[in-house]
Amino acid sequence: MEFPLAFLIVVFLGITTLVSQVEARAFFVFGDSLVDAGNNNYLATTARADSPPYGLDYPTRRPTGRFSNGLIIPDIISESIREESVLPYLSPQLTGARLQNGANFASAGIGVLNDTGVQFVNIIRMPRQLAYFQEHQQRVTQQIGAARTKRLVNQALVLITVGGNDFVNNYYLVPGSVRSRQYSLPDYVRFVISEYKKLLKRLYDLGARSVLVTGTGPLGCVPAELAQRSRDGSCAADLQQAAALYNPQLVQMINQLNGEIGTRVFFAVNVQRMRTDFISNPQAYGFVTSKIACCGQGPYNGLGLCTVASNLCPNRNIYAFWDPFHPSERANRYIVQQILSGTNDYMYHGNLSTILSTIDSRVAAIDSKV
Numbered sequence: 001m002e003f004p005l006a007f008l009i010v011v012f013l014g015i016t017t018l019v020s021q022v023e024a025r026a027f028f029v030f031g032d033s034l035v036d037a038g039n040n041n042y043l044a045t046t047a048r049a050d051s052p053p054y055g056l057d058y059p060t061r062r063p064t065g066r067f068s069n070g071l072i073i074p075d076i077i078s079e080s081i082r083e084e085s086v087l088p089y090l091s092p093q094l095t096g097a098r099l100q101n102g103a104n105f106a107s108a109g110i111g112v113l114n115d116t117g118v119q120f121v122n123i124i125r126m127p128r129q130l131a132y133f134q135e136h137q138q139r140v141t142q143q144i145g146a147a148r149t150k151r152l153v154n155q156a157l158v159l160i161t162v163g164g165n166d167f168v169n170n171y172y173l174v175p176g177s178v179r180s181r182q183y184s185l186p187d188y189v190r191f192v193i194s195e196y197k198k199l200l201k202r203l204y205d206l207g208a209r210s211v212l213v214t215g216t217g218p219l220g221c222v223p224a225e226l227a228q229r230s231r232d233g234s235c236a237a238d239l240q241q242a243a244a245l246y247n248p249q250l251v252q253m254i255n256q257l258n259g260e261i262g263t264r265v266f267f268a269v270n271v272q273r274m275r276t277d278f279i280s281n282p283q284a285y286g287f288v289t290s291k292i293a294c295c296g297q298g299p300y301n302g303l304g305l306c307t308v309a310s311n312l313c314p315n316r317n318i319y320a321f322w323d324p325f326h327p328s329e330r331a332n333r334y335i336v337q338q339i340l341s342g343t344n345d346y347m348y349h350g351n352l353s354t355i356l357s358t359i360d361s362r363v364a365a366i367d368s369k370v
Contacts, residue, residue, distance in 0.1 A: 028102045038090075040108050047120040103133075112196045189246050218235060228302070268349060274339075278320050295310050
């Protein structure tokens with residue numbers, strides 16, 4: 001049977017649209033300095049990474065506000081799934097069709113709790129990040145309508161990385177901190193987890209359906225804590241205990257929340273295991289050290305900020321940490337490798353490859369009914 005040319009064109013365009021819809025995927029990022037792509041550049045705060053030598057190995061060789069020598073985890077995830085890196089929400093470049101790619105709402109210094117990072121004053125705390133997410137959807141709705149916007153958000157990939165600062169920049173910020181006097185460590189961990197659950201529920205209410213939730217790394221092993229709390233180069237015991245209590249309870253809370261929702265929405269990422277790999281045996285992963293930061297000063301290059309006056313290593317690829325708190329781009333690449341295809345030891349509820357296949361299958365199933 002022969003079909004009219006006009007009919008074949010319509011069928012072709014329909015197939016092309018279906019393929020583009022399956023392949024196109026918005027990406028939304030929430031959290032702290034580990035995933036901040038430059039929102040704090042637009043704020044009056046000291047929690048900034050917009051001056052050299054930050055960005056030394058970024059494609060432009062210029063600082064972008066990322067706390068890295070180059071790319072951070074959201075960039076590498078985008079690169080791995082062949083999507084364009086999403087812009088900071090406060091960037092004036094986030095307009096027009098770029099809004100449909102998603103947005104990065106993360107802000108250095110924030111925590112689950114609103115009193116975390118008070119020393120940085122003007123940062124985008126989690127309630128404001130979630131409010132921006134809602135505002136973003138309103139902006140996209142003006143472009144493509146409410147139904148298509150809901151679809152875009154429901155089928156988006158979401159990453160949230162928050163929690164470490166609630167210990168580093170709150171509970172253990174100073175001896176006898178307000179929170180440490182208010183709570184024992186086990187009680188504080190339970191409190192943070194209960195508040196985190198409220199944030200994740202709000203994300204779900206705002207339409208997120210595929211959310212990567214990272215735990216903390218081994219908090220006591222970063223160069224900043226070695227410099228301030230360690231006499232022999234061993235990890236700081238109190239912060240290690242905090243991470244050991246927090247991470248299993250985070251996974252437990254995620255399982256409980258998914259059970260309440262009735263389907264798998266939140267996917268736990270075992271960042272503690274990922275970082276422990278290269279911290280405990282750096283040479284096995286191509287690093288010469290996991291104790292000394294590439295950029296910094298003082299013991300382990302762990303004191304103060306990374307600035308043009310800091311010690312700077314000549315080869316960032318062989319350092320697990322770029323500055324006193326943040327992994328190098330190469331360490332971030334290892335983390336993303338495990339997120340993308342890691343076993344259950346790294347990704348408790350399926351790796352990103354599996355998650356993306358599920359999203360795409362869901363999109364195709366919906367489209368087949370249209």
